[in-house]
Amino acid sequence: MTTPVRIPFNRATLVGKEMAYLTQAVEHGQLAGNGPWTNAAEQLLQKALSMNPTLLTTSCTSALEVIALSLGLTSGDEVIVPSFTYVSSAAAFSAHGARPIFVDIRPDTLNIDEQMISAAISQRTKAICVTHYGGVACNMDVIGPLAAEHGIVVVEDNAHGLFGSYRGVPLGSIGDFAALSFHATKNFTSGQGGALVVNRPASLENIRMIRDNGTNRSAFERGEVSAYTWKTQGINAVPSELIAAVVLAQLEQRIKIQERRSQLWNRYESQLAQWANEHGVEMPTVPPECESSHHIFHLILSDQWCRERFITHLFNRGITAVSHYEPLHNSPMGSRFGAKNGQCPVAENRARRLVRLPLFYDLSDDEQAVVVDAVISFNSF
Numbered sequence: 001m002t003t004p005v006r007i008p009f010n011r012a013t014l015v016g017k018e019m020a021y022l023t024q025a026v027e028h029g030q031l032a033g034n035g036p037w038t039n040a041a042e043q044l045l046q047k048a049l050s051m052n053p054t055l056l057t058t059s060c061t062s063a064l065e066v067i068a069l070s071l072g073l074t075s076g077d078e079v080i081v082p083s084f085t086y087v088s089s090a091a092a093f094s095a096h097g098a099r100p101i102f103v104d105i106r107p108d109t110l111n112i113d114e115q116m117i118s119a120a121i122s123q124r125t126k127a128i129c130v131t132h133y134g135g136v137a138c139n140m141d142v143i144g145p146l147a148a149e150h151g152i153v154v155v156e157d158n159a160h161g162l163f164g165s166y167r168g169v170p171l172g173s174i175g176d177f178a179a180l181s182f183h184a185t186k187n188f189t190s191g192q193g194g195a196l197v198v199n200r201p202a203s204l205e206n207i208r209m210i211r212d213n214g215t216n217r218s219a220f221e222r223g224e225v226s227a228y229t230w231k232t233q234g235i236n237a238v239p240s241e242l243i244a245a246v247v248l249a250q251l252e253q254r255i256k257i258q259e260r261r262s263q264l265w266n267r268y269e270s271q272l273a274q275w276a277n278e279h280g281v282e283m284p285t286v287p288p289e290c291e292s293s294h295h296i297f298h299l300i301l302s303d304q305w306c307r308e309r310f311i312t313h314l315f316n317r318g319i320t321a322v323s324h325y326e327p328l329h330n331s332p333m334g335s336r337f338g339a340k341n342g343q344c345p346v347a348e349n350r351a352r353r354l355v356r357l358p359l360f361y362d363l364s365d366d367e368q369a370v371v372v373d374a375v376i377s378f379n380s381f
């Protein structure tokens with residue numbers, strides 16, 4: 001058997017003017033952040049999303065940390081998160097004093113089960129941080145009003161869902177705040193990077209200060225004060241202009257990138273449907289009110305052993321397919337916060353059975369055909 005060229009799970013690529021913008025940013029000489037490249041990227045995001053203020057950050061995690069600090073959490077305060085999400089959806093809040101309360105996911109979309117949120121709300125609940133898994137929205141029709149009724153802040157961890165929508169409304173513009181990621185694994189990337197969308201305008205100046213070490217430096221830069229000083233708790237989450245230049249170049253190509261991802265995603269769905277149906281393999285669910293950002297194409301196999309055989313089968317054919325999150329309630333940190341094994345059975349079950357197929361902007365048609373053939377040739381159920 002000839003070894004084919006390996007097809008990675010993900011490959012971050014240049015898509016437009018990244019190198020030209022980087023050169024210009026260096027030549028401009030102001031590298032530290034909050035300069036023209038940052039402004040341009042922020043303006044683009046603002047126009048593309050909700051017109052609400054959007055600030056670049058060093059990562060999605062740091063955006064979530066800034067949000068956490070803005071909540072003024074005190075010991076014993078609680079933040080509700082799905083168990084099936086990335087560590088930082090919980091860790092960003094726990095690092096600033098909150099106890100994460102883990103809620104199970106829906107078996108179809110793998111998003112937080114909105115019907116189970118009520119039972120997790122207590123007097124101490126300050127926020128719900130939801131993740132739109134794979135870029136398919138959570139049930140915001142239920143989550144928004146429920147949070148409003150209890151005076152709880154809604155944070156969208158929108159690391160997956162940039163340019164996806166819910167009932168036509170862009171993801172990231174629905175909650176009080178949203179965090180975006182430009183990590184190398186995401187649809188748009190600067191290696192590391194992120195953004196914070198402020199949909200509650202009254203919080204903007206406070207959020208700016210928290211992102212800038214708790215100082216009013218941005219008011220100083222606007223010429224509103226003659227010196228800046230330490231005003232509140234904060235972290236340094238301002239990215240450099242070099243990061244912003246790359247983010248801008250990537251975002252300018254958003255139509256091209258999202259169209260290609262959508263094409264690849266739809267092709268997986270149509271070409272694998274019959275095989276999946278015949279073998280009881282589940283494919284992603286996208287409710288009609290959701291427009292996906294096509295961040296992930298996953299399959300759910302019958303059990304963990306079948307999933308491992310499937311990953312090996314693809315690996316032997318030169319393809320890297322990968323599992324995803326270990327449920328947070330089962331992690332060592334989860335148990336430190338009192339979470340119990342078995343508490344989120346759907347998350348545990350899906351985490352064992354889920355596998356993600358290669359999906360990235362420059363995955364070629366030929367490469368995808370190799371993946372599809374390899375998947376369809378798997379019959380060790």
Ligand SMILES: *Cc1c(COP(=O)(O)O)cnc(C)c1O
Binds near residue numbers: 058182
């Ligand atoms: C990638 C990811 C993050 C973290 O993003 P960074 O930019 O690496 O901090 C947070 N939440 C989710 C759901 C993610 O997928």
